[in-house]
Amino acid sequence: MPGQKTPEYLFRPGSPRPTRYIKASVRKDVLMARRRTIDRRKAKGIARERMDILFNRAREVFPQDRKLARRYVTLARRIGMRYNVGLTKKDKLDACKNCNSFLVPGINCRVRTHAARVVITCLECGHVRRVPFTRERKGKLNKHPLRKPLSKSR
Numbered sequence: 001m002p003g004q005k006t007p008e009y010l011f012r013p014g015s016p017r018p019t020r021y022i023k024a025s026v027r028k029d030v031l032m033a034r035r036r037t038i039d040r041r042k043a044k045g046i047a048r049e050r051m052d053i054l055f056n057r058a059r060e061v062f063p064q065d066r067k068l069a070r071r072y073v074t075l076a077r078r079i080g081m082r083y084n085v086g087l088t089k090k091d092k093l094d095a096c097k098n099c100n101s102f103l104v105p106g107i108n109c110r111v112r113t114h115a116a117r118v119v120i121t122c123l124e125c126g127h128v129r130r131v132p133f134t135r136e137r138k139g140k141l142n143k144h145p146l147r148k149p150l151s152k153s154r
């Protein structure tokens with residue numbers, strides 16, 4: 001009613017009671033800060049586990065269904081982002097960072113070496129990934145990545 005002062009604890013008919021009145025005792029438990037830090041470490045472990053499972057599923061399903069494999073990769077990466085967990089070295093090479101495709105050399109990605117880098121081209125979206133590697137060195141001649149190839153010393 002306009003002009004009429006509403007008592008502080010009076011609620012409109014049908015409106016649910018605010019949770020702060022009925023749940024105060026419950027919330028104390030839920031909001032305890034100490035529990036959270038312990039759980040986060042556990043959560044990371046679980047996240048890693050799940051990402052691993054998803055990548056294995058992607059590997060399995062790839063020959064039959066690339067789209068599904070991509071979906072698994074997407075989910076695994078999303079879990080990783082949520083819990084701040086990175087992909088393993090191997091999984092990182094198996095996934096396209098741009099389109100989340102599961103990558104299999106010779107089928108949907110191209111792997112070449114160039115200038116002391118492994119160049120992985122995703123053939124689904126064209127994204128290029130370059131991973132540096134340390135070249136086997138004989139003396140200091142080959143120190144520079146663009147220096148003459150090793151074959152001369154043979």
Ligand SMILES: [Zn+2]
Pocket residue numbers: 096097098099100101122123124125126127
């Ligand atoms: Zn891609």
